Amino acid sequence: MSASLEKPYGSWESPITADLTASATVSLGQIALNGKIIYWTETRPHEGGRCVIVCQTEDGKIKDINPAPYSAKSRVHEYGGGAFLATADSVFFSNFEDQRIYRQKLEADPKPITPEGNYRYADAVFDQQRNRLICVREDHSQKGAEAINTLVAISLEDQGSISVLASGADFYASPRLSPDGNALAWLSWNHPNMPWDGTELWLAQVDKAGNLAQEQSVAGSREESIFQPEWSPGGVLYFISDRNGWWNLYRWYQGSVAAVIQMEAEFGLPQWIFGQSTYAFTAADRIICTYSSHGISHLAVIDPASCSLKEIKTPYIAMSALRANSEQVVFIAASPTEFSAIVQLDLATEGLKVLQRSSEMTLDPGYLSIAQALEFPVADGVSAYGFFYPPKNKDFSAPAEDERPPLLVISHGGPTGAAHNALELKIQYWTSRGIAVLDVNYRGSSHYGRAYRQQLKGQWGIVDVDDCISGALYLVQQGGADPKRLAIRGSSAGGFTTLAALTFRGVFKAGASYYGVSDLEALAKETHKFESRYLDWLIGPYPAQADLYIARSPIHAVDKLSCPTIFFQGLEDKVVPPDQAKAMVNALRKKKLPVACIFFEDEQHGFCKAENISRALTAELYFYAQVFGFSLADEVEPIVIENL
Structure with missing residues (x-):
């Protein structure tokens, strides 16, 4: 076996290129079964982020269902999910371009069944008895007003006529019909709650006319999160609740709630998207x-x-x-x-x-870094968690035994999301070049119980920042990272954590914000309905506590930021408006700090197109190389770094 070449960390040549990282994978999503036929979605960067419904037929053949340019993506809550439904003879899906529901009978072209207009649909179920769909509708038809969410029925006989079944709550999800079609369960919640804070599980009878009767709330509250109501084949209603501090399984039977499984484990998920299923x-x-x-x-x-x-x-x-x-x-x-x-x-x-x-x-295993699960102290006997990926490349090693690698800390989005240690090219892209990665599950992350999530209440921009810093310093103490070459990156909410860490603390020497929040007050005023009151929980009620919003916003403390930062932003982003990134870039320019920015005209919140994903990765790598002073093995298109 040949000896590895000695080259500085960051300068290693890797077969895991940005183009491969961006286009060699598709994102797998919603799954549906219809007898032996299996459906799922694939979001394909090489098709401009188009979401394709794919089917494996009974004879094992795999084929696409919705032809180009149709894309099965809902924009309800902006994050979507639950975008298609398969029945015996048709597939129904929300088309991204116009947000209408289309019906596609097998081997036929899609045909719209909902009217034109500023409406969005998600999470549909088929009511076979009445030949209709029941789903969530989000009405954006009133300009200047908050969108209206309801549960509606869409007739498949009467030219797609629509009737409202349930209204009055701010949000709805998970309409589920009983096996006999005579009862409907669903979830609802109201501002300022997010669905992982508190939801209600409702149950109603469906009368002969198809309307709901005898509605009753059977579980949930403002302090209890219900997830995935589901009917058993025998007609018993099951659901997941975190009433005991963990998302565990329960059932509603003969007028009362009974526990099915009680464990210190999570059977549920934060409902950022519709249609998630864990059982x-x-x-x-x-x-x-x-x-x-x-x-x-x-x-x-x-x-x-x-x-x-x-x-x-x-x-x-x-x-x-x-x-x-x-x-x-x-x-x-x-x-x-x-x-x-x-x-x-x-x-x-x-x-x-x-x-x-x-x-x-x-991939040759010689280029794969396998994560090490970390638990590290953060404050007052409390621990946080993460996954550490040391540099790994069979062809290269560091030129000196005492050299420590640059460390890239990843702050996930949500902020209720969670890092995992499954194979991700976007992590191996860095580790195979000699850059260590720490993917942090800071306090507030999912998978560790309600109490762990609740530690972020009112503390966003504080405990998440502390945990990212504590994780980085823990690795420095363990000899796993160079204290002079610590960087942090994050997207969306993780972008805010990144900018807050760079602004208010002096540990990191560089950072990358992907469509991150810089002005909390502007976000409270401008963001979409689903998250419009989320900051009440994360920070405090607005405008009553506007002083906290200002104090924690990086845009109002640029004088404290003293390290290079790069920004990536989609100009069609409705979740974190582009003005947030633009304002931060302009402020750093005025302060004469090293700053770079790339704006993508054709991207929203989260990049979908392969060429943009690739460009962002290479630009970020080039940025760190210039800041930390290592040469690149890749030929990378340079970017403009002002004031460097």
Whole structure:
């Protein structure tokens, strides 16, 4: 075996290029089953971010359903999800361009069934008895007014006529019909709550005319989050609640709530998008589920009668979007060495089969950094968590034993999101070049229980920043990072944490903000309905506590920022408006600090197009090389770094 070449950290040549990172993978999403037919979505960067519904037929053939230019993406809550529904003879989907629902009968062209107008739809179910869809509708038709969310029924017989079934709450989700079609369950919540703070589970009878009657709230409150109501084949309503401090499984039976599984583990998820699923029935007395413990996913079978759980061993550590019927379980899964994939569990043979991978790329393990789970102290005996990826490239090593690598700390979005340690090219892009990565699950992250999430209440911009800094300094103390070359990056809410860390603390020497928040007061005034009161919880009620918004906003404390920063922003972003990034860039220019920025005209909140993802990665790498003084093995298109 040949010896590795000695080159400085950051200068290693890697086969994991930006173009591969951007275009070699697709994003796998919603799964649906119809007998033996399996459907899922693929968001394809090489098709400009188009979301394609894909089908595996009974004979095992895989084909696309919605032809170009149709893209199955809902914009309800801006984040979407729950964008398609499959029935015996049709697929219904929300088309991104006009947000109308289209019906596509197999081997036919899509036809719109909802009227033109400023409406959005998501999370539909099929009411077979009445030949209609029931779904969430978001009405943006009144200019200058807040969008109106309702549950509606869409007739498939009467030229798509629409009737409102439930209204009055600020938000709705998860309409679910009982097996006999005579009862409907759904979730609702109101400002200022987000769905992971508190929701209500409602139950109503569906009368002969198709209207709701005898409505009752059966679980949930402003302090209890309900997730994924689901009917058993026998007509019992199940749901997930965090009433005991963890998202665990319950059922509503004979007028009362009963626990099914009680564990210090998370069976639920923060409902940023519609249509998420962590459990499903394979029989009236058998449930297959995924749950998370300390950031690692597990697959298990639940016996509702005995309220017992038995784990099913798999090679995967991240699992989601689980659907099942009496013959099969299908879910998205990934491992530290395998890209995410659509995986099928055959209930007859108990065998696992990969149906479709997010990437067909094969990587030599010699270039893969396997994450080390970290728990590190942050304050007053409290710990935070993360995954540390040391530099890894079989062809290269550092020229001196005592040299420490640059460290890139990742602050995830949400901020209720969660880092995992499944294979991600966007992390291996850095580690294979000699740059260590720490992906932080700061206080407020999911997967560690409600109490851990609640530690961020009123403390956004404080404890998340502290935890990112504590993680970086912990690795410096352990000899895993160079204290003079610490950088932080984040997107959306993670972009705010990044900018706050760079502005108010002097630990990091460079940073990258992807569509991050710099002005909290402007965000409170300008953002969309779903998150318009989120800051009440994260910071405090606005405008009553406007002083806190100003005090924690990087834009109002640029005089404290003293390190180079790069900004990436989509100009069509409705979640974090582009003015936030522009204002920060202008302020840094006036202060004569090193600053770079790239604005993408055709991107929204989160970049979808391969060429833009690739350009952002290479620009960020070039930026760190210039700031930290290492040469690049890649030929990278230079960017303008002002004041460097």
